[in-house]
Amino acid sequence: MKDKIMSLEEAVGLIKDGDLIGIGGLSFWRKAAATTREIIHQKKKDLGVLSFVGGFCEDQLIGAGCANRVRTSFIGMELFGLAPNHRRAVESGQIKVYEETEATIALGLKAIYLKVPFLPLRGILETDILKVRKDLKEFNDPLTGDKLVACPPIQVDVAIIHVPYADEKGNGNIQGPVWLDDDLSKTAKKTILTCEKIVETEDIIHLQGKGQIPMQSVDAIVKVPYGAHPTSCYPFYTFDANAIMKYIESCQTPEGYKQYEEEFINLPGQGEYLEKIGGIKEILKILL
């Protein structure tokens, strides 16, 4: 069996400039934050960023200049505010927006594994989404004549997903919400899976939900404890509210983002990062 366990540096090497990357999780919940920092380290360029609901990681990639297009149904920091770098980049026209909805992403991914050119959606009719997404087409159903929308497939090049548990074959187990992460890994050309713990397949068998991320879709497994910080990873820790507020405050200007990058991203590794955010004292605060 091919050894899929590797370093984060090697794993992120699978991403090529220009790729469409799919990021799992939701706003600041179980996002692949360590992988995102490594992408910024490696100075990847012209990436497309797709996420069902974007937030912390998507905003960093935009701030760092790694991304030139974004596809999300929502991107923000919930009660903490708007995603600052995303907002600035869209308002200044530096980034291309594909206006998505929950269903256009869900069906776009599903169309990949069903190998069909589109899936019909009874939704988004009479919204302005159709005005800004010319590739979504209204049509009349040949059977009933009903008005529907054709949603084209979304081909992700590399999915980056953080999970609590994975085995060495690449089976990933998610204990809390899955969101679209299973579909994302199943349909992406490659998947980089970071995890809190590497366990045996025997353990995956007994974990609730079992291997929602199937081994055949995973190319790289990297063990990164607290790899989602400052976002959450159930059942281990919740999001770090103070770190997220600090990030938003820092990113009010492009210079502020650069300073944040210098301080929190431009570091040799996860150990240095965890020390920088305040070490064990801060980690104890977020443990579930």
Place this chain on the structure above:
Amino acid sequence: MAKYTTDELMTVLMAREVKNGDVMIVGVGTPIVWAAFTLAKVTHAPDAFFHFLMGNTFVWEARQVSLLWLELGAASRCHRLHNTGECTLELLPHKRLTTIEFFRPAQVDQFGNTNNTVIGDWNRPKVRLPGGAGIPDFSGFYATGQFLYVTRHDNRTFVPTEKLFFRSGVGFVDGKKPLIEYGLIGVGPKCIITDLAYLDFDPKQRRMRIKTVHPGVKVEDIQKNTGFELLKAPDLKETAPPTEKELQLLREKVDPLGIRKLEVLAGKERQELLEEVIRKEYSLINRIPPRL
């Protein structure tokens, strides 16, 4: 009559919209909605249950509202876990379920069309907002109506159709035809709860109207803060204020930290509350939100 604040009045009014047996859909970053649904569950709707987007789960039991520890209720106490595609496309639009979900629009017009996408031109917006999420998918399709709330009723939010920058949620479109003629199978917007009034829609003209006026508010004030002409319901009256019991449950059991107020406050006051909530929740030894 008991004294109460705007957030308490709004929470109670939203709770009263829940019918026993409803699936109460709790989105992300909407503690006022979560508090309202929880209040409904512990008062008149014991058989209603939660769908948490935060968790993609169905949860039967009610627990105290939390900012930081919500997964300990939404994920660990669920009786069903599903992925987003499944709940968006299969579970929630199910014919046998009646759902209730409250959206908070950045802009809304006289026909109940909403915008959560941009302020200004979409191509080069003045303010890029987070986006419509599932609202474009669902808004035209609710069998039991679309529920809206606005915490600050003003004419920046309530705008005539020509000033709605982007239609991310469908109301009654242009009000000219029944929704079915646009290919939409839902019943349209049902109500909008604001800090000034309870608004609904005239069934014939499909236009927004004042249904009840909150105590102490004048009809002129509501009109002055609305960017289009509001109709008035024939039986227009004063909003029934919260009862002592509703207030006590909300303050002492449902949301004692006042997390819902984060949706109502602004500026320094809001930031101070946010920091206080975070400090209090981090200091908890037992982080599991109490069962109600």
